[in-house]
Amino acid sequence: MNKVFFIAKTTLREMLREKIFFVAIFIAVILFALSFLLGALSFDEQRKILADFGFLGIEFALLGISLFSGAYLLSKEIEKQTCLLILSRPVSRDQFILGKLFGVLSLNMLLGTTLGVLLWLLLGMWTQPGGTLTFIEICLSLLFESAVILALVIWISLVVRPVLALSSGFVIYLLGQWLPDLMFFAEKSKDALFINLAKGLHWLIPNLYRSNWKSGYFLEKGIPRENMIWMLGHMLGWFLIYILLTNFFFRRKDIV
Amino acid sequence: MNEFVLKVNQVNKTFVGGLFEKDRHVLKNISFSLLTGQTTGFVGSNGAGKTTTIKCLFDFIHPDNGDIHFFGKSLDNQSKTRIGYLPERPYLYEFLTGEEFLKLHWNLCFGSTTPDFIERSQEAFRKVDLVEAKGRRLRTYSKGMLQRVGIAQAILTRPDLLILDEPMSGLDPDGRAMVKDILKEEQKRGVTLFFSSHLLQDMEELCSQLVVINKGQIIYEGNLPSFMSEYQSFEKAFQVLKNKENSRE
Numbered sequence: 001m002n003k004v005f006f007i008a009k010t011t012l013r014e015m016l017r018e019k020i021f022f023v024a025i026f027i028a029v030i031l032f033a034l035s036f037l038l039g040a041l042s043f044d045e046q047r048k049i050l051a052d053f054g055f056l057g058i059e060f061a062l063l064g065i066s067l068f069s070g071a072y073l074l075s076k077e078i079e080k081q082t083c084l085l086i087l088s089r090p091v092s093r094d095q096f097i098l099g100k101l102f103g104v105l106s107l108n109m110l111l112g113t114t115l116g117v118l119l120w121l122l123l124g125m126w127t128q129p130g131g132t133l134t135f136i137e138i139c140l141s142l143l144f145e146s147a148v149i150l151a152l153v154i155w156i157s158l159v160v161r162p163v164l165a166l167s168s169g170f171v172i173y174l175l176g177q178w179l180p181d182l183m184f185f186a187e188k189s190k191d192a193l194f195i196n197l198a199k200g201l202h203w204l205i206p207n208l209y210r211s212n213w214k215s216g217y218f219l220e221k222g223i224p225r226e227n228m229i230w231m232l233g234h235m236l237g238w239f240l241i242y243i244l245l246t247n248f249f250f251r252r253k254d255i256v
Numbered sequence: 257m258n259e260f261v262l263k264v265n266q267v268n269k270t271f272v273g274g275l276f277e278k279d280r281h282v283l284k285n286i287s288f289s290l291l292t293g294q295t296t297g298f299v300g301s302n303g304a305g306k307t308t309t310i311k312c313l314f315d316f317i318h319p320d321n322g323d324i325h326f327f328g329k330s331l332d333n334q335s336k337t338r339i340g341y342l343p344e345r346p347y348l349y350e351f352l353t354g355e356e357f358l359k360l361h362w363n364l365c366f367g368s369t370t371p372d373f374i375e376r377s378q379e380a381f382r383k384v385d386l387v388e389a390k391g392r393r394l395r396t397y398s399k400g401m402l403q404r405v406g407i408a409q410a411i412l413t414r415p416d417l418l419i420l421d422e423p424m425s426g427l428d429p430d431g432r433a434m435v436k437d438i439l440k441e442e443q444k445r446g447v448t449l450f451f452s453s454h455l456l457q458d459m460e461e462l463c464s465q466l467v468v469i470n471k472g473q474i475i476y477e478g479n480l481p482s483f484m485s486e487y488q489s490f491e492k493a494f495q496v497l498k499n500k501e502n503s504r505e
Binding site: 002003006007010013014017018080081082084085086087088089090091252254255256 | 271308311314316317318333334336337339341343345346347348349351352356360361363364365367368406409
């Protein structure tokens with residue numbers, strides 16, 4: 001486990017020194033600022049708009065890190081052959097993958113916490129003690145979603161080129177968000193092929209809509225406990241599936 | 257008594273081609289062995305299969321069949337701690353400083369920064385003449401310095417076996433002399449050395465044993481003096497062996 005920690009620490013150090021972290025913060029802060037401008041258009045919805053755009057900013061920042069880092073995380077190591085020296089040490093390929101993955105996840109946690117605290121302050125959440133727990137739950141759901149996308153993109157990047165892995169990851173993210181809508185339209189259409197296709201996608205793609213609570217509405221009303229547990233189980237399950245697939249593919253890969 | 261440090265037996269590797277590409281049989285029944293304390297040169301032209309063979313030793317490339325044994329057993333974590341390795345093009349983590357880079361390798365080897373790390377890292381930096389540059393990021397190092405810091409990580413843990421893939425390629429005369437001195441120092445320590453090169457001069461100067469590879473096949477394995485007495489000149493011997501093997505095909 002120590003070796004995973006050292007690789008994760010090095011990966012986190014790389015991301016911080018390569019300034020990826022600060023680019024993501026910059027993008028999220030722009031979205032926060034935009035929400036202020038939009039909020040100014042409305043008298044009573046200002047806080048709601050700030051919450052909606054703020055959570056969206058956090059989601060975009062985390063998603064951006066997961067997509068870009070995930071797509072190049074292993075391919076860069078393989079292409080530049082930097083992984084050879086690491087793997088010549090008493091480190092298994094599984095430990096290497098886990099180290100890299102946890103490195104990016106820790107960056108996402110750092111980013112999520114930084115932006116979360118900033119949004120918490122902007123929303124004045126200290127005046128609403130009950131809402132803080134919901135606020136943390138929403139941030140956690142965004143972190144879980146980004147972890148699933150990260151593991152997915154790393155796996156795809158072992159099979160196809162990084163750019164394709166990045167775009168596939170983004171498409172799957174969109175599909176994952178639209179799965180319930182797709183199912184709804186399929187049932188409405190009563191087309192057997194469409195229904196089967198939508199059902200098939202349910203088995204192939206994580207239902208990311210389960211973690212979609214990034215709005216002022218949920219911040220006010222709270223998230224039902226059982227939905228939270230379902231989300232945790234669902235995301236954890238897909239995360240583990242993608243990690244296992246990544247390890248399986250990487251173990252068999254020739255580092256030419 | 258001399259013991260086998262590395263034994264490679266009948267290793268084959270074929271890269272499966274794509275839709276419009278043929279399969280490439282790049283290693284054909286590769287067999288050779290290294291004895292304790294010997295320095296063995298691994299010679300071959302560019303594309304002969306030197307790097308692929310070395311990558312097979314560490315399982316970076318999975319051989320189709322054959323056996324590879326380090327210290328009498330398959331490669332495992334314990335034997336990995338006894339091996340130092342430098343790849344052909346040492347692309348390193350350039351965002352790290354020289355010292356952080358060695359610390360990472362030490363930690364990966366021993367699981368933590370044990371007290372003797374400081375002494376060992378200073379010794380390694382002194383040997384490669386990078387004491388003053390150790391606090392700088394690797395990004396700022398020249399090519400020669402990167403090669404030297406790569407060697408420093410290879411000798412850091414005082415390994416019993418050093419495997420170096422083209423350790424002198426792309427270096428200026430000063431850099432080459434320095435690498436040779438480091439290798440000679442390691443030889444005195446009793447390290448088993450295995451290094452590849454297509455530069456025959458290096459071999460003559462450092463090696464006692466020789467393994468020659470051509471088009472994925474071992475065409476000579478034996479000691480250097482008998483090789484030289486048989487063929488007089490190194491270059492000539494290499495050409496004769498290559499031509500003999502090519503005409504057989």
